[in-house]
Amino acid sequence: ETGVTQTPRHLVMGMTNKKSLKCEQHLGHNAMYWYKQSAKKPLELMFVYSLEERVENNSVPSRFSPECPNSSHLFLHLHTLQPEDSALYLCASSQGYHLQGNQPQHFGDGTRLSIL
Amino acid sequence: KQEVTQIPAALSVPEGENLVLNCSFTDSAIYNLQWFRQDPGKGLTSLLLIQSSQREQTSGRLNASLDKSSGRSTLYIAASQPGDSATYLCAVLGSGGGADGLTFGKGTHLIIQP
Numbered sequence: 001e002t003g004v005t006q007t008p009r010h011l012v013m014g015m016t017n018k019k020s021l022k023c024e025q026h027l028g029h030n031a032m033y034w035y036k037q038s039a040k041k042p043l044e045l046m047f048v049y050s051l052e053e054r055v056e057n058n059s060v061p062s063r064f065s066p067e068c069p070n071s072s073h074l075f076l077h078l079h080t081l082q083p084e085d086s087a088l089y090l091c092a093s094s095q096g097y098h099l100q101g102n103q104p105q106h107f108g109d110g111t112r113l114s115i116l
Numbered sequence: 117k118q119e120v121t122q123i124p125a126a127l128s129v130p131e132g133e134n135l136v137l138n139c140s141f142t143d144s145a146i147y148n149l150q151w152f153r154q155d156p157g158k159g160l161t162s163l164l165l166i167q168s169s170q171r172e173q174t175s176g177r178l179n180a181s182l183d184k185s186s187g188r189s190t191l192y193i194a195a196s197q198p199g200d201s202a203t204y205l206c207a208v209l210g211s212g213g214g215a216d217g218l219t220f221g222k223g224t225h226l227i228i229q230p
Contacts, residue, residue: 004159006159033215040218040222041222042120042219042221042222043160043205043207043220045215045216045218048215048216048225055214055215055216056214056215056216057154058216085212090159091161092159092160094215097214097215098213098214098215104150104162105215105218106162107159107160107161107164109157109158109159110158110159112157114138115133
């Protein structure tokens with residue numbers, strides 16, 4: 001039990017499909033994150049939500065649309081994706097957006113996304 | 117822009133050996149440095165976090181050092197075990213402290229042979 005649960009674990013979709021990734025944290029944290037992990041590239045931060053408000057969007061294409069309805073849930077809505085979007089998408093949470101001090105992020109096990 | 121490099125990219129050693137993983141970063145203005153472990157098909161697990169004012173942190177058989185002025189950190193694993201096999205990631209947090217300033221390396225893929 002990691003405290004951060006992601007569903008589905010695996011997703012295969014065509015480029016014209018619309019799907020959503022879900023993340024739920026049971027740790028009482030108030031900040032949540034989406035990361036993209038591609039083969040042979042460093043982990044890339046996509047979106048940050050703090051107190052349910054989006055803090056950062058690191059120039060992510062609009063075909064990725066995040067939603068944070070409350071502090072425990074985070075979604076990533078996907079539409080019209082490209083083959084290069086195939087990757088492991090990781091969700092994380094932390095107590096506070098500012099990571100000073102010993103307040104590490106807690107990660108889910110990710111959704112492995114494959115675009116046909 | 118901060119860049120984090122991890123060497124080697126992959127390492128395979130027999131069980132019982134002591135080993136060192138290296139991490140270097142280009143901008144020494146960091147708030148902290150963190151080592152993570154990632155098992156296949158899993159998320160990241162935090163191992164050790166070193167504040168910029170600290171020189172090292174220890175947890176069990178793991179010891180991480182930080183030399184901020186030279187932009188380097190090492191993760192020392194003593195008496196390696198097959199269960200240590202995983203990918204080890206280094207990440208530095210920029211001095212602003214916001215999560216958007218967290219930069220990761222590509223990782224070292226470690227295999228401990230039984």
